[in-house]
Amino acid sequence: MTQSFPPLLSFLQKLERHVALSASNRDALLALPYKLRQLNAGAHLFREGDHVASCCVIVSGFVSRHKIVADGARQILSVHMRGDGVDFQNAILERADHSIQALTRTEIAETPVKAVQELLAANPAVAAALWAETLVDASVHREWTANVGRRDARTRIAHLLCELGLREEAAGLSDRRTYQLPLTQEQLADAAGLTPVHVNRVLQGLRTDGILARDRGTVKIVDWDQLARIGDFRPAYLHNSVPA
Amino acid sequence: MTQSFPPLLSFLQKLERHVALSASNRDALLALPYKLRQLNAGAHLFREGDHVASCCVIVSGFVSRHKIVADGARQILSVHMRGDGVDFQNAILERADHSIQALTRTEIAETPVKAVQELLAANPAVAAALWAETLVDASVHREWTANVGRRDARTRIAHLLCELGLREEAAGLSDRRTYQLPLTQEQLADAAGLTPVHVNRVLQGLRTDGILARDRGTVKIVDWDQLARIGDFRPAYLHNSVPA
DNA sequence: CGCCCATTTGACAGCTTTCAAATCGCGTGG
DNA sequence: CCACGCGATTTGAAAGCTGTCAAATGGGCG
Numbered sequence: 001m002t003q004s005f006p007p008l009l010s011f012l013q014k015l016e017r018h019v020a021l022s023a024s025n026r027d028a029l030l031a032l033p034y035k036l037r038q039l040n041a042g043a044h045l046f047r048e049g050d051h052v053a054s055c056c057v058i059v060s061g062f063v064s065r066h067k068i069v070a071d072g073a074r075q076i077l078s079v080h081m082r083g084d085g086v087d088f089q090n091a092i093l094e095r096a097d098h099s100i101q102a103l104t105r106t107e108i109a110e111t112p113v114k115a116v117q118e119l120l121a122a123n124p125a126v127a128a129a130l131w132a133e134t135l136v137d138a139s140v141h142r143e144w145t146a147n148v149g150r151r152d153a154r155t156r157i158a159h160l161l162c163e164l165g166l167r168e169e170a171a172g173l174s175d176r177r178t179y180q181l182p183l184t185q186e187q188l189a190d191a192a193g194l195t196p197v198h199v200n201r202v203l204q205g206l207r208t209d210g211i212l213a214r215d216r217g218t219v220k221i222v223d224w225d226q227l228a229r230i231g232d233f234r235p236a237y238l239h240n241s242v243p244a
Numbered sequence: 245m246t247q248s249f250p251p252l253l254s255f256l257q258k259l260e261r262h263v264a265l266s267a268s269n270r271d272a273l274l275a276l277p278y279k280l281r282q283l284n285a286g287a288h289l290f291r292e293g294d295h296v297a298s299c300c301v302i303v304s305g306f307v308s309r310h311k312i313v314a315d316g317a318r319q320i321l322s323v324h325m326r327g328d329g330v331d332f333q334n335a336i337l338e339r340a341d342h343s344i345q346a347l348t349r350t351e352i353a354e355t356p357v358k359a360v361q362e363l364l365a366a367n368p369a370v371a372a373a374l375w376a377e378t379l380v381d382a383s384v385h386r387e388w389t390a391n392v393g394r395r396d397a398r399t400r401i402a403h404l405l406c407e408l409g410l411r412e413e414a415a416g417l418s419d420r421r422t423y424q425l426p427l428t429q430e431q432l433a434d435a436a437g438l439t440p441v442h443v444n445r446v447l448q449g450l451r452t453d454g455i456l457a458r459d460r461g462t463v464k465i466v467d468w469d470q471l472a473r474i475g476d477f478r479p480a481y482l483h484n485s486v487p488a
Numbered sequence: 489c490g491c492c493c494a495t496t497t498g499a500c501a502g503c504t505t506t507c508a509a510a511t512c513g514c515g516t517g518g
Numbered sequence: 519c520c521a522c523g524c525g526a527t528t529t530g531a532a533a534g535c536t537g538t539c540a541a542a543t544g545g546g547c548g
Contacts, residue, residue: 067390070476075390141385146319148393149437193393232314
């Protein structure tokens with residue numbers, strides 16, 4: 001089995017990073033009713049414009065949020081992993097402003113919006129913690145805007161690879177230097193605002209320079225410090241209290 | 245005088261768009277202690293990395309949030325106007341992950357974080373409304389990521405001009421077709437992830453095509469529908485319930 | 489063994505940037 | 519009222535990073 005602990009536990013641990021929760025807060029959160037659901041790679045959890053009546057926590061696997069612009073191009077907006085809650089905003093906002101799609105085979109715990117609203121009404125500290133998660137989410141979005149807006153291709157890719165490594169480490173999934181990269185080169189391109197062809201060339205450059213290695217879905221960062229330097233990666237925006 | 249109503253009122257009205265507030269909620273919010281402060285154009289409210297102990301509401305004028313990347317380039321992340329609360333995240337997160345700078349002469353109402361925390365603890369509905377604002381903020385960030393990541397220069401600028409017009413209209417500042425544009429071409433470039441020179445050429449193109457006119461700080465959108473089409477502008481992401 | 493999708497390669501085009509330099513707009517001071 | 523000065527805008531030419539279009543190669547799965 002993928003996890004030997006309650007599906008919502010890693011989400012709870014993430015929430016506690018920013019706001020202290022009491023035992024009863026914790027129990028209330030873990031007592032949320034949920035249904036486990038499997039998504040195949042490529043499956044959509046919901047699409048831009050949908051009215052969504054549930055909130056999800058990722059139990060295993062990876063999902064991405066994205067938008068499609070007028071000419072059909074896709075921009076990936078963020079990548080999420082175990083312990084991330086991806087659509088708690090549905091508890092408040094009417095309609096989804098983006099789509100969510102599984103990057104790999106993914107298991108999620110799905111909870112009705114109504115149950116979440118009741119949880120938050122009864123547990124202000126949990127609401128505060130969830131708000132904090134939202135704030136971190138926004139901070140990551142800001143960094144991505146700067147990444148695609150003002151960094152060149154090599155820097156963008158390096159930054160992205162650092163972020164994913166650090167976040168997988170923080171989520172207890174792996175080491176920042178060796179981790180599962182759930183994105184194909186085409187998806188990396190959609191995350192970085194580049195073309196697949198150019199991503200391929202950038203990755204080759206990083207490999208040639210001895211900074212990176214990659215086989216199948218695994219990335220090996222040979223020289224973390226240099227990749228972070230190349231990627232202009234300063235992890236403060238993750239609000240993670242993880243050492244740089 | 246710039247406003248004939250309490251400085252926090254337009255902020256309150258914004259909050260009520262997403263969550264219903266009781267009379268006592270409203271009174272509590274309006275009773276927040278605050279200090280009015282003037283900022284000259286270009287002045288920083290705070291910088292990336294600062295520890296900030298206050299929250300601000302814009303009373304008049306415009307501010308931008310931005311980040312500076314390794315090579316010194318600036319990316320503007322959002323533009324804010326009257327009624328926007330710009331750094332309530334300081335109530336929860338430790339350090340600023342971006343800088344805030346006045347674009348024009350700006351008046352702000354500044355409140356200690358502590359007073360905000362007490363307000364939120366005593367008024368869960370206000371906390372929910374503030375959370376909603378944060379969610380909208382994140383949604384706007386996502387649209388901007390897509391804008392700079394996947395749209396060409398002309399589309400980006402058109403999109404930006406549509407967003408600012410619609411938001412100024414929603415804030416009761418002007419009509420979406422004729423409004424104060426608080427950004428120089430250089431700042432437009434920093435918002436769009438372009439160079440000032442190219443922004444200039446794009447603007448000229450829009451003028452030549454009879455879609456746009458501009459004198460001094462005022463933009464006149466001659467053909468709103470066409471600008472929205474060019475800019476791939478679908479305002480759902482503003483979660484504003486303003487008609488397209 | 490063969491198919492399919494992801495990755496890789498090559499040549500070329502093009503959108504955007506770069507680097508100056510000129511012009512404009514506007515508040516200031518004489 | 520007009521000259522001055524500085525920042526914002528405009529223009530031109532040339533370079534460059536990234537995109538486009540195809541086609542070849544590679545690896546995994548049925």
